[in-house]
Amino acid sequence: MFQKILSIIVPTYNMEKYLSYCMDSFFIRKNLSKLEVLIVNDGSTDRSLDIAKEYASRAGDVFKIIDKGNGNYGSCINAALPVATAKYVKVVDADDSVNTENLDDFISFLSENDVDLALSDFVLVDENRIETKKISYDFGKSLIPMEQICATERFKDMEMHAVTYRRELLIKSGYVQTEGISYTDQQWIFAPMSTIKTVGIFNRPVYKYLVGRAGQTVDPVVKIKKMADRTKCVLDMAVQYEKLFKKVTPVVKSYLDARIRPNIQDIYLTYFSNTSKIDKTIIEEFDKRFKEIAPSLYHYIGSLNLHIRFWRRIAGCTILEKVFCKCFTVMLWIKLSF
Structure with missing residues (x-):
């Protein structure tokens, strides 16, 4: 007792x-x-x-x-x-x-x-x-x-x-x-x-x-500054996902999908709209490790998001990536403005 x-x-x-x-x-x-x-x-x-x-x-x-x-x-x-x-x-x-x-x-x-x-x-x-x-x-x-x-x-x-x-x-x-x-x-x-x-x-x-305290981790400025922390956290979640998704029921798996998917997508999308503030090697290493440790989840995320899928194809070309990220930032600005 x-x-x-x-x-x-x-x-x-x-x-x-x-x-x-x-x-x-x-x-x-x-x-x-x-x-x-x-x-x-x-x-x-x-x-x-x-x-x-x-x-x-x-x-x-x-x-x-x-x-x-x-x-x-x-x-x-x-x-x-x-x-x-x-x-x-x-x-x-x-x-x-x-x-x-x-x-x-x-x-x-x-x-x-x-x-x-x-x-x-x-x-x-x-x-x-x-x-x-x-x-x-x-x-x-x-x-x-x-x-x-x-x-x-x-x-x-x-x-x-x-x-x-x-x-x-x-x-x-x-x-x-x-x-x-x-x-x-x-x-x-x-x-x-x-x-x-x-x-x-x-x-x-x-x-x-x-909510509103200076320096909170939800602050967009802090999220950019701590991108390495975010990628490490999500990669460890991806490892857990790979261990669990075949063992749990379909309903629980849908919950795990719903929790991890936004966290992964947000890392890529934050980089696309802030390339001048985030070290590209952090995202490249994240993408590489993600594919290695959770291949099924890696391809699943790519199938859901056209921007991520396209970036993976052109990331090796600096000029194409700059154009892509610039266009993404403009589209995001338009979306948030209207």
Whole structure:
């Protein structure tokens, strides 16, 4: 019998401005004894570790610290999963927070329903913590078989902020995230889905996702700057895909296709429209490795996207590639302008 119901992993790197707000949101009333918060200090050089220690001293049975050298997002998940003790596990970034009242009731929901995956609504908030948008997962009932929900477009568009896993499934499957890079939150909602049989739906927002902070990985400027990280993340997902796609059911495979396809296409299309800002060797190496490690997926992506298929044919000719990318950028500008 689990003493703790929910372990929340909080990857933390130089988050002194946001960490206290995040930690304060975990002080629930009814189910505090069933909550475990693992603050993973990823080699912070600011006061993040000191702030974490303050909360661990206030409620040591709830707040626990993992202090490690810098290894980026995935290393925080990998360090925390074996240490977590609760039945379920969720990730909350240190600059984000939760709805305290709804988290309390969510833990009650997890205590009362034995599921492999729990989906909860979440909201987007600005720097003033004002709600700007709600993302809802209302499927009409609270318990749904994976084979049924996995076929829906709403589920395929799901984001990591909504996800809570049965921790045992992650441990048994040997789940690890790529270390040393950003963007591995995409891996959190990829391969683990192949282990899910039952899904619970909690139709109230738990996660509060901060949007608009300078330097966030979703920033287009950052996405260009960190193209090497993105290609590494996607290649590792492609390796996972090759291992899984023949083992899972057609419905689950359709989910994996829907998750990995946009990530792959976005790498190529970002390069086509930003050739002056991205080292071509990064894309060439990505394309080469992609073909080597996941040939079926490689050709599938090419069959779906004419631009990618054409670029692969002319990439070796500098002049043709420049003309192609220029035309692509103009067409993209026209599309976005009208």
